[in-house]
Every structure is written in C-alpha cells, then in structure tokens.
Amino acid sequence: MIDKLDMFIALAREQHFGRAAEACGVTQPTLSAAIKQLEEQLGVMLVWRGSRYQGLTPEGQRVLDWARRIVGDARTMKEEMRAARQGLSGNLRLAVIPTALTLVAKLTTGFARSHPNVRFTVLSRTSAEILALLENLQIDAGISYLDNEPxxxxxxxxxxxxxxxxxxxxxxxxxxxxxxxxxxxGALPLCLLTPDMQNRRIITQHLEEAGVAVAPTVEASSLIVLISHVLSGGWVTILPVKAAEIFLQGGALAAVAIRNPDAxxxxxxxxxxxxxxxxxxxxxxxxxxxxxxIGDKR
Incomplete structure (x- = not known):
C-alpha cells in the first residue's frame, strides 16, 4: 500500500495523471490502476474523474493527510534502519530562500565534516514553495523566515x-x-526581488509603513540580477546584511544600514x-x- 499512497501523493501534487506517473517513474496506466486499487481497498472514491484529473474528493483530501503521514513515517523507518547498518548516508534535500543561500555552506560544511557519506541537494525556492515541498515530502528541510508569515x-x-x-x-x-x-x-531607483518572495513582502511592508510608495524599476527573482544592476550604476537595492556580505567582498559596493525602524x-x-x-x-x-x-529550538 505504501507505493500506492506515494503515487496518490504525487497525483495530488501534480494534479495530472501523466505528470504524476512521470514523477513516480511508472506508466500512466500503472498509476491509474494503483489509484483505482487504493480506492477499492479503502472503499471510497478519492479522485474526481472526467476526461482528465478534476481534483480530490473530500475523502481524497482526508486520505492525502494520512498518506503524507504514513509515507513519511515509512521513509523515516527505512532511513533509521539504514543508519543503524551503515551510519549516516544518503542525499539530504534542502530548499532555501534566496536571501539565505549564503548560510547553506556554513550548515553543510560542519555537517559534512561529521558525516562525510551524506550528499546534499540545495534548491533556491520561495518561502511558500518550501512549505509545499515539505508537505509533499519532496525535501527533507528548508531554510526560511520563521516569524513573519504562518x-x-x-x-x-x-x-x-x-x-x-x-x-x-x-x-x-x-x-x-x-x-x-x-x-x-522613496526617491531612489530601486531594484528588488519579485513580490512572490517573502523578503520583498517584508521590504514593501517597511517602506509603506514609512510612507514610501514601492515602485521598483527592476524586479527579479535572483540576487545576482539585482547586484548586476547596482554595479551598472543605475540602481540601488535593499538586502539582508548576510545576503549582502558576499557581494561586498570585492570592494565595488558599499552597504548602508537602514534604521528608523531597525527591522x-x-x-x-x-x-x-x-x-x-x-x-x-x-x-x-x-x-x-x-x-x-538567536535562541533555542522551538
């Protein structure tokens, strides 16, 4: 049943039978048959069907919650038994907000010294995407804001x-x-991250609270794009201190603290x-x- 639940999670995530089958490495008929068998085993219809995927039934939504829990627990059990036999190993999947990407090396370097058989996959994602990836068991952990949005x-x-x-x-x-x-x-030519980034929403909030209308002339999902525009001489940008540090090392850029308030x-x-x-x-x-x-685990 674990394999069927895994396919069901993929279908709910992809919202398309073909893409879900591809993500699971099976054919579409195989995935469709697995979902049908799961419905028969549970005695409820999980997926609204027409000519294509039309969403989960109310029962399907509830089964999805259970599926994530069961598949997650099964993976945890397998990983614990593998660690008992071989020590810590495998691939650790991290998703990180763009403004915290420079932190990753500090985290992975110390970890790798103690656990050299662990590999890392690091993805740059928005805070909302990180939560969705965690929920769908597509990553192991994320680095994101903890106190600004639920x-x-x-x-x-x-x-x-x-x-x-x-x-x-x-x-x-x-x-x-x-x-x-x-x-x-307010009078400066700003280039900022795109509105889907929580960093941009934070900056917009602080600017608006200060009476500044936020109208950047350049928006981008990449810090590299923002910095390249600043280096061209036509723009300025607002970054977290730790995200800015790596770009300040060459001496071509300067950072000015933003206060009133000290966000x-x-x-x-x-x-x-x-x-x-x-x-x-x-x-x-x-x-x-x-x-x-800044404190203990909570």
Missing amino acids: LGRVTTVPIYAERYVLVVRRDHPLAGQAQVSWGDL VHSVGLIAPHREPHTPVLTALLAQAQSLSE
Missing part, C-alpha cells in the same frame, strides 16, 4: 536575525553614510513536525542549533 505545523531552529542594508556602488553619494531611514528611500526578522531551519525524525535530519537539526545566534 508556517503551520513544523519544527524550527532559529539561526540568525535578519537586518537590512541599502546596497549601492562605492561611488554613490550615500556610500559614505553610516545609516539611512526607510523613509529616505529584524528571524531566519532558520524548518523541518517536518514528525517524531522521530530520520537520523540524518536529527543530525541536521543539531548542526543548525550549533550555528544559532
């Missing part, structure tokens, strides 16, 4: 407090200032709220705790 039922380890700076070229008139206020930024948001590790965690995830939570600058 997270649901997850385990978190706060790692650092995010503060913000205005990033400008070294020859910009503001480069020599110790700080600016949010209200000072602070917590960033950390997010993991499924499941006990027990896999041995690899337990070790990752401990590694994140060792890096924490």
Whole structure:
C-alpha cells in the first residue's frame, strides 16, 4: 500500500495523471490502476474523474493527510534502519530562500565534516514553495523566515536575525553614510526581488509603513540580477546584511544600514513536525542549533 499512497501523493501534487506517473517513474496506466486499487481497498472514491484529473474528493483530501503521514513515517523507518547498518548516508534535500543561500555552506560544511557519506541537494525556492515541498515530502528541510508569515505545523531552529542594508556602488553619494531611514528611500531607483518572495513582502511592508510608495524599476527573482544592476550604476537595492556580505567582498559596493525602524526578522531551519525524525535530519537539526545566534529550538 505504501507505493500506492506515494503515487496518490504525487497525483495530488501534480494534479495530472501523466505528470504524476512521470514523477513516480511508472506508466500512466500503472498509476491509474494503483489509484483505482487504493480506492477499492479503502472503499471510497478519492479522485474526481472526467476526461482528465478534476481534483480530490473530500475523502481524497482526508486520505492525502494520512498518506503524507504514513509515507513519511515509512521513509523515516527505512532511513533509521539504514543508519543503524551503515551510519549516516544518503542525499539530504534542502530548499532555501534566496536571501539565505549564503548560510547553506556554513550548515553543510560542519555537517559534512561529521558525516562525510551524506550528499546534499540545495534548491533556491520561495518561502511558500518550501512549505509545499515539505508537505509533499519532496525535501527533507528548508531554510526560511520563521516569524513573519504562518508556517503551520513544523519544527524550527532559529539561526540568525535578519537586518537590512541599502546596497549601492562605492561611488554613490550615500556610500559614505553610516545609516539611512526607510523613509529616505522613496526617491531612489530601486531594484528588488519579485513580490512572490517573502523578503520583498517584508521590504514593501517597511517602506509603506514609512510612507514610501514601492515602485521598483527592476524586479527579479535572483540576487545576482539585482547586484548586476547596482554595479551598472543605475540602481540601488535593499538586502539582508548576510545576503549582502558576499557581494561586498570585492570592494565595488558599499552597504548602508537602514534604521528608523531597525527591522529584524528571524531566519532558520524548518523541518517536518514528525517524531522521530530520520537520523540524518536529527543530525541536521543539531548542526543548525550549533550555528544559532538567536535562541533555542522551538
């Protein structure tokens, strides 16, 4: 039944029989037959059918919750038994908000020293995508904001407090200032992350609270795009201090602290709220705790 539940999760995620079959590495008839067998075993219809997938029935929505729990627990059991035989190994899948990508190396480097047989896959995703990937068992953990928008039922380890700076070229008139206020930024040619990014929503909130109409002339989903525009001399951008640090090393850019108010948001590790965690995830939570600058796991 575990395999059938796994296919059912894939169908709910992809909302398309063909894509779900491809994701599971089976043919579409095989997946369709598995869903039909699952319905027969449970005695309820799980999927509304027509010429194509039309969504889950109310019973299907409830079974989806159980399926995620059962498949997650089954994977945890397998991982624990493998760790008992071989030690920690396998592939650890992380999804990270773009502004926290520079943190990943600190997390993985210390972890790899202690557990050299673990490989890492790191994806750059929005905070909403990270929660969806966790829910659908597509990643093991994420790094995201912890205190700005609802997270649901997850385990978190706060790692650092995010503060913000205005990033400008070294020859910009503001480069020599110790700080600016949010209200000072209204007349500047801003380039910012796209509105689907929580960082952008945070920045928009602080600017609007300061009476600044937010109308960036460049929006992008990549920090590299933002920085390249700043380097061209035509724009400035707002970044978290830790995200800006790697771009400041060459000396061509300067960072000016943004105050009034001194905005602070917590960033950390997010993991499924499941006990027990896999041995690899337990070790990752401990590694994140060792890096924490702002408090204990909650």
